[in-house]
Amino acid sequence: MGNAQKKPQGRGPRGGTADKYKVKAEGGSAAEESRKSLANGSSSNCTTQPGTSRPDSPVGKRTESTSVAGALPPPLAQLKNEGNQLFKNGQFGDALEKYTHAITGFTEAGIDSPEDLSILYSNRAACYLKDGNSSDCIADCTRALELQPFSLKPLLRRAMAYESLERYHKAYVDYKTALQIDSNILAAHDSVNRITRLLIEQDGPDWRQKLPEIPVVPLSARQHCTEPPPSTHSHTEEDTKEADRRTEAHFTSLKTEGNELVKKGQYHGAVEKYSECLKLKSDECAIYTNRALCLIKLECFAEAKQDCDSALKLEPSNKKAFYRRALAYKGLKDYEACSSDLQEVLHLDASVQEAERELAEVTALLKQHRATESSSQPRRNITITEVA
Structure with a gap:
């Protein structure tokens, strides 16, 4: 609703959830993976070409003192790349194991690169989401956001997991926070509208008063795009249609x-x-x-x-x-x-x-x-x- 794979036991109450913000395979070696930071409102106005960005690119400008992302030791970079390829092939259980080994190796080695560790947690969260394990997806997204606040994909994945568990207040807050970062995500707008109707039905006209506080995203973390790039727009439309189906x-x-x-x-x-x-x-x-x-x-x-x-x-x-x-x-x-x-x-x-x-x-x-x-x-x- 393939390939033989070992799938972890999902503790979510339902089946797998379609992740609208897919993890893509990363090309190149670890040394080739260092990326240009997003400038505040400058750079290329969000016109990154497909294949040039990392699977979970954090939003916001990096300072000079931050560790260079992508500089993982070769064994960990290999685990991560293998996980990305397995995820792309739909082998979510096997991908989850690769990300777990990479996270364990990362923490044992004492590497100081919160951005890379955040991406690993976010990618593993995507596997949990696909497997219907919403609780573990939420836990990994929360860890990712603690390491890299206002990172877009963990916010969206956590929102989807909250929604699948019918925790609509928290899902609404995460979707609205994500839309402060990038207002062009059509699927997130649709989710906000759907949840709004549910909350009105559930809580009545004063439903907004029962919401947790929605954090204000700093300007440095917002994507300054006048229009989404064609590839992103097409990808979002495809994801929305898939979710609707x-x-x-x-x-x-x-x-x-x-x-x-x-x-x-x-x-x-x-x-x-x-x-x-x-x-x-x-x-x-x-x-x-x-x-x-x-x-x-x-x-x-x-x-x-x-x-x-x-x-x-x-x-x-x-x-x-x-x-x-x-x-x-x-x-x-x-x-x-x-x-x-x-x-x-x-x-x-x-x-x-x-x-x-x-x-x-x-x-x-x-x-x-x-x-x-x-x-x-x-x-x-x-x-x-x-x-x-």
Whole structure:
């Protein structure tokens, strides 16, 4: 959703996550890998050609006193390059092992190059993300950012891992921080919009007050680009399309599983599947009406009514939503509202026989209910005076 490989045990709650900011193989020897620093708003206005940058290039200008990045001892540089190649080939478990050996060797040798160590942690985090191990991905990204603050790729990977664990507040903060560094990342904008909708639904109109503080990225760490280079723009668009395809496939799979559970009468399980669908796509009317059906079967009438309300906001003329809301009202013994919705169904489609039968039954219930209310009211004694 190849090559035989040893994969580490993932502790994440879901399957692998598509890393939108891929690790590329690094060419050349360690001595050839030293790079030009990004100047503040000068240099080449972000027009680095493909293949010339390192896989996880930290953002910001390096000072003269900083150790030269890429000056790894040959054994560690080889481990890193092997890891990059394995990652490129999709062998994420084997790549993870190479990065782990490189990190161990790096720390044991006491090398003073925080930028290189940050890149190793970030690359290993990418492997964890692919393997669905979001918790370890977050831990490695945090280490990378401690070594190289405001480094773009660890921020984005950690945001994706937080989002996969439904820790939306922290994911939002990391995405917004990343967009301060580079405002041209379309996938990050899409993620912010998606999470914003979830947080509004979850926390209400005051959702911003519940966010952790968003750090202010210093100007020296920001990428001063008027437009993204064509290669970067194309790569981002491809990643976004790939992420959309994965989301759509996962959504369809969950919906199908939910439908199958309904057929088997397993309504609790179906509700869970439909709820997962709505986390991926909160504007799908059919999912609300499907979940409403399950909730009616489980006699959760108030919740079913809410789902029908949500469906009708999306599609004001959806007859399924009206019909199922009518059933929810019936369960709540609100027969007038039930009758009104059933009449709306028949107005939209006069051939719905189920609505006709329900309307006849509810009309009888409504008359009975009114008669009961009338008989229960105390009668007033009226004195009749004879006329002389």
